[in-house]
Amino acid sequence: MSDDWLTGPILEQLSSGVLVVDEEFQLVYLNTFLQRHSSVQLTEAKGKSLFKVFADLPEAWLRRKFASVLELQSPSFSSWEQRQYVIKLPHLRPVTSSSQYMAQNCTMLPLNDPSGRRHVCMLIEDATDAFVYQQHLQTTLQKLEQSNRVDGLTQALNRRYWEEQLKLEVQRAQRYQQPLSLLLFDLDKFKQLNDQYGHLGGDCVLIELTARVRGLLRDTDWFGRYGGEEFGIVLTNTALAGAMEVAERICLAVSSKAVTFNEHSIQSSISVGVAQLDAAGERAHEVLIGQADMALYNAKREGRNRVVSYSAGETEFQLKTN
Amino acid sequence: MSTVFSEEQRDCLQELINVAMGLASDKLARFLNTFVHIQVPAIELVNSAQIPAQFEAQYSSAEAALVSQGFLGNDGLRGEAIVLYQLENAHRIAALLGYDTDNASELEMLTDISSILTTTFLNGLAEQIDNSLSYSAPRVLSSRQNNMTEALIETACHWELALRVDISYQLIHHSFNCDMLLLIPGEAVLNIQQILDRIVEEY
Amino acid sequence: MALPVLICDDSLLARKQVRKSLPESFDADILTAANGVEALTILRSQEIGLVFLDLTMPELDGIGVLEAIKQDGLDCFVIVISADIQPEMQKRVTELGALAFIHKPVNPEKLVVILKHYGLI
Known part of the structure; x- marks a missing residue:
């Protein structure tokens, strides 16, 4: 039995971003989460270069990441702790956070379509909460250090x-x-x-x-x-x-x-x-x-x-x- | 539960690891478009409690880093892969790998290299035993700022057995040493032993 | 008449894998060695038609064996079977006279193609 009735809606309801590009880095898929946050419509963006659709991506870095996924057929990762975000997206906590953009953890996975063509799937998790806690912690530690002096x-x-x-x-x-x-x-x-x-x-x-x-x-x-x-x-x-x-x-x-x-x-x-x-x-x-x-x-x-x-x-x- | 491996199991594991390392090395070389040579690693099974002491001397200086990545497969195969580095050559390696020192941090480079090494190696291992693995994102457990030994003690206490794989690889004219540790919980050891027995029986 | 074949690898599993990968139609008389020194002792004491040779071994590695075969003018075909599969290594063993280079784990179909190509089956 096909699981399409499950995977389709879940993918659309997911509170994480899902993005798929082909070997030429042309956009194949964006789930609803990403479409809504970025105001990019899949129907318009499909088939276009990822770097044209999202103009402020760190292109050289991302190309290297994707190349490693395609070549090695191994996953690649990016953490907000080292790179706060890959795609500039607003987050949903405008009041509580000092940062303007959503902090992201990204996983890039090798993915082959039924005809065997190689793709990269990027999963984008919102890590703004962790980012905010980390910032609070740092401020607190700084204050503590100050009060120790x-x-x-x-x-x-x-x-x-x-x-x-x-x-x-x-x-x-x-x-x-x-x-x-x-x-x-x-x-x-x-x-x-x-x-x-x-x-x-x-x-x-x-x-x-x-x-x-x-x-x-x-x-x-x-x-x-x-x-x-x-x-x-x-x-x-x-x-x-x-x-x-x-x-x-x-x-x-x-x-x-x-x-x-x-x-x-x-x-x-x-x-x-x-x-x-x-x-x-x-x-x-x-x-x-x-x-x-x-x-x-x-x-x-x-x-x-x-x-x-x-x-x-x-x-x-x-x-x-x- | 026996965590003692028989002579046959040990031989089988060493061979699987050698082949996996060969595959990883080849993939890495193709990807980097430069000559990478990974020596066939020595493997050693150790009680994980001994790990911190074993590495303390080698990595106790401030110029060391520890990156961890969890893995999970079928048949109860799971564990944590840890890569330990000396940071001496990190900047030179970063340049060779095409990292701009301005936009990619040292930590990012370390997690990238660790992740590539770990996942290509473990994928090669999984492939040979008809398994497949998924991975957690790599995490830097310790670097210049933190205490390496403490991080190692904290991590090692969660596991019973460790498979210590000494990897040293050479990149063009620079040799770059790191140690990879596969930390495996007791029940996964049992599963691995069954997998090894199955392979030994097949041949 | 059976062809005398030597499988040289330090791993028992690897030796078994090679043996099992050989086609049934291949009439071979199989000997084994666990390192380069053992292999050379056998090669120098008897006629061997074909050697399956691993590269990374204790005592004497596969490169050392290839060099000795060349130096001593021993008459045998060598197929290298190695986990170290980088192009540089392939080039090196080919220069030292190896007939073919197969990467581990051994793929039986590929092995048959090579054996056929050199008229060994």
Whole structure:
């Protein structure tokens, strides 16, 4: 018994595209799904070159695919993950998808007609759902990666990521023999500020101060939250003199203007320690942090709200006290 | 269930595979219009649990890829074919095969080569045992970004037996090595043994 | 009188396939060898009219056997039966003196045509 009564209607109702071409790549068949999506009528397109009917096909690529199917009599495949679509078709999810066109998985099969003439049958599956999920996943992963790098409160880099970058920049500076400087700064009398205005007040100052500092930095500088109220800035390709200038500007930007919190005007300041990389070797970044920290300590000792650079003599002092 | 192959079954399988590989190699050469030489592969039946360890050393570098394609035929013949590559030569091979590096990604080329190798080879095998196969689309399970060994462990645990086929082929002056693995579930092994016995009896 | 025929292939199945592909009318006295070394031992110790030779074998491959036959001036017809069917390989074995090249799996009808063509049946 013939199964024509089954195959015909099913082919027409299928939610996948079915397309058949002969050895000359002339269109032999298009099912309803493809006709509707592409607004091409089989009656008009039949016998015409596939590449004329669908003008924006990737012709060279598709010819090679079809040739392999015909020559090897083996199937060939195309995945949306590598090529989003073969035929540009609109999809039926205009609102939910960021892409304009239907993502497609295609299977190209060898097919012989009753007289033995060779054809290629291309099955086109709509993979837009998978494509959309994949895009969501990627965006989520990107956000996740971002949040793994950033301090939630201040949006400065977190300590782990900032230190990684410091280490890499130190290595780079050593390799290319470029100057590199480090600023470490600390919000003055942070404890007192918290006691007076509460932790929310303290947080507010930290957020405002971070925003002001960020506005003074270059894209190539790395700004991170080192501890509670302590921050670090890696200044790439910058020698001590330049770093001092940046530090002075930052210092002024904080002290020159009060932060408004719940109708209070909070006056704050920072102390900054500055050091330029001069150590060699694998632990150079640790030495650099130690030097900037030493300068910061001196800035605090000398009365706060000021910038102090590290000078070599202090190493001995540090060695003695340790 | 015995997954041990007799001497006769093993000989029969090796011969079927040799012939299939010869057919695949010829088809590939005609298609690429260049001289492809595929050496007669060594086959080895291994417990699939051993697979990850066997390949770890060879493919543990970041420059390796793993492409998988499922196959399904009559008489309970089914499994998964895996092709493992070193990526060193991938770009040169891509150029030789006529891929524009700008519009076809490396992954696309890898799935194409894998698919051609796998389907021509398995079609040749199926033809000899009066079977025919259908295939799933090839999937890149692992490439530069992902961990090869993990992907292999994850895949191998689904199967009981693996038929390891070492293929090395040469394209013009460049040799290009890859390994093909046929991973076969226990009941399909039994079916294959019956098929082999039938062939041995026929002759 | 029966023609002494040697079937040389490392696979038992392949040897059986060749033997079974020979037409019943072909009066042959069949010997077998599982590699090139075994084949040469037989070829050097007795008269063999026709050799069915596989190419890929351990010990000594089919190319090696063809070279030895040529070098030793052994008088026998060789039909190569191989899974390696690329034109380059066909050319090579023909240059080495093989009469015909048949690809595996052996097609009995084609084999008969070749045997008839060379007057072996």
